Amino acid sequence: MVEATTKGPAGAPDLTPNPAFPKASLVERRDVTEDLMVIKLEPSEKFDFKPGQYCTLGLGKIERAYSIVSAPYEKYLEIFVE
Secondary structure: EEOOOOOOOOOOOOOOOOOOOOOOOEEEEEEEEEOOOEEEEEOOOOOOOOOEEEEEEEEEEEEEEHHHOOOOOOOOOOEEEE
């Protein structure tokens, strides 16, 4: 889960981190094309996965599934965002 650092105005979605999910820090955001970017995250704890698997990222109650493009042995978790 990527942690929100500020609270929005009244009526904004609740972006409070969900303690049930591990946290991750954003390391890099890179545009690949006009409608595709790669986000590089550093998980706060070991994140085991198999090649081809996806992960769910969320802020508060907003969650989305994303394809993992990094290899399981790499330090950072890279995901595609369309």
